[in-house]
Amino acid sequence: MASFKQYTLNNGNKRWKFQAYLGTHPVKGTPVKTTRSGFKTKKEAQIALAQLQTDFEQNNRELTNQEKITFSELYDLWLKQYRLKVKPSTVATSRRFVENYALQHFGKLKLDKITVRYCQEIVNLWHDQYKQYHYFRKVVGQVLQFGVQMELIDSNPMRKTVLPRKKEVEEFPNFYTKEQLEVFFEHLESHTKQVSRTSTKILTFFRILAFTGMRKSEVLALQWKDIDIFNQKLTIGKTLAMDEHNQIIIQEPKTISSQRVIALDVKTIKIIEQWRYNQKEWYFKFGYNTSKDTQFLFTNKFNELYYPQAPNDWLYNILEKYDLPKITLHGFRHTHASLLFESGASIKEVQERLGHKDVKTTMNIYTHVTPEKVRETGERFAKYVNF
Numbered sequence: 407m408a409s410f411k412q413y414t415l416n417n418g419n420k421r422w423k424f425q426a427y428l429g430t431h432p433v434k435g436t437p438v439k440t441t442r443s444g445f446k447t448k449k450e451a452q453i454a455l456a457q458l459q460t461d462f463e464q465n466n467r468e469l470t471n472q473e474k475i476t477f478s479e480l481y482d483l484w485l486k487q488y489r490l491k492v493k494p495s496t497v498a499t500s501r502r503f504v505e506n507y508a509l510q511h512f513g514k515l516k517l518d519k520i521t522v523r524y525c526q527e528i529v530n531l532w533h534d535q536y537k538q539y540h541y542f543r544k545v546v547g548q549v550l551q552f553g554v555q556m557e558l559i560d561s562n563p564m565r566k567t568v569l570p571r572k573k574e575v576e577e578f579p580n581f582y583t584k585e586q587l588e589v590f591f592e593h594l595e596s597h598t599k600q601v602s603r604t605s606t607k608i609l610t611f612f613r614i615l616a617f618t619g620m621r622k623s624e625v626l627a628l629q630w631k632d633i634d635i636f637n638q639k640l641t642i643g644k645t646l647a648m649d650e651h652n653q654i655i656i657q658e659p660k661t662i663s664s665q666r667v668i669a670l671d672v673k674t675i676k677i678i679e680q681w682r683y684n685q686k687e688w689y690f691k692f693g694y695n696t697s698k699d700t701q702f703l704f705t706n707k708f709n710e711l712y713y714p715q716a717p718n719d720w721l722y723n724i725l726e727k728y729d730l731p732k733i734t735l736h737g738f739r740h741t742h743a744s745l746l747f748e749s750g751a752s753i754k755e756v757q758e759r760l761g762h763k764d765v766k767t768t769m770n771i772y773t774h775v776t777p778e779k780v781r782e783t784g785e786r787f788a789k790y791v792n793f
Contacts, residue, residue, distance in 0.1 A: 408425065408426035409425050410448055410451055410452070422447060423445070424441070424454075424455055425441045426458070474516055476514055476515060476517070477513055478514065484553075493657050493658070494650065495655070498647075512546065522563040526567045526568065529570065540572075547564035550563065550565075580734055580737040587745070590730055594609055606680055607684075611625060611720070614674065617674045618670070618759075623646050623647060624659065625703075627656050627702075628704070629699065630698075630703065631700060633678060638672070638675050639667055639668060639670060640668045643665050644656050645657060646712075648713075648714065663763045666759070666761050668759060689709060717735055718735060742760070743760055
């Protein structure tokens with residue numbers, strides 16, 4: 407249905423215009439109307455309308471077909487776009503989740519069959535089975551939101567779900583006290599002397615990890631050009647990660663704040679220097695020249711970068727052998743922060759040294775300082791109020 411009308415311009419010339427109803431939007435179900443003007447003759451206006459109607463019908467067919475796509479097909483479209491805006495390691499993490507945990511529930515479903523109720527059932531299921539259930543919900547929500555943006559679905563059902571309350575789980579304290587850290591390094595130094603000269607590498611890794619608060623991925627990406635022995639400092643500007651094809655890559659750190667320079671203590675410098683000497687000597691025997699400043703500090707016997715799992719294995723073996731308190735690699739970062747606070751460092755100083763973008767992250771560690779600090783705080787309060 408259309409109406410044509412002739413009108414007069416300010417200069418006196420005649421033109422034609424029309425108003426027309428083209429049909430109903432196949433996804434939104436709303437009427438689609440249009441107005442066009444500026445035609446010299448009614449015939450031109452009629453031809454333009456006919457072309458508009460043809461284009462609208464063609465687009466309708468495409469949209470109708472698109473509406474029938476499955477979540478798996480939408481995921482493929484989303485992934486192409488996602489690769490353009492995030493780091494390869496982030497793509498790899500998201501792919502592992504979607505392909506291992508989400509596609510089994512959503513993959514074959516048509517988009518119009520994915521309801522809020524069904525999404526809530528799956529979120530509840532994830533909550534019962536996995537600690538990362540909130541992340542699972544987030545990524546599926548991102549995929550479905552992409553469908554909304556592409557006008558393939560009218561709304562995002564995952565966004566309307568309710569996130570279940572996090573389970574109360576008693577967790578082990580994932581940091582060492584000053585005394586526990588000292589015992590750990592006593593055993594590690596003993597282990598280094600007993601095993602082989604290359605174990606200096608493991609000692610160096612954990613010394614840097616514990617005495618700088620660096621992330622595992624940052625330590626594994628260190629090259630000798632990042633170490634300033636004379637000025638006793640270390641520059642952090644990259645991380646080691648895995649891409650979606652399970653290949654090791656070196657990439658920029660998480661945030662701009664993660665790029666930083668850290669001062670090193672004298673003993674850490676000496677341990678690093680000893681490993682530099684041992685690395686050159688040991689790898690030369692196997693035909694590798696490690697003297698260039700682009701050489702990575704930590705490589706396997708083939709002078710290749712370690713997979714991220716390797717330091718986890720080192721730690722597990724040490725904890726088991728010497729029956730030491732449980733701690734994760736990331737726990738050494740918490741340990742460093744806690745001991746910094748105990749030594750009197752300000753929240754701002756700790757935030758900058760650890761490379762936290764958000765001070766809230768630093769504050770969360772501050773609330774989990776060592777028992778000694780908690781006891782001192784209570785005693786200080788009682789002494790102050792004095793009753």
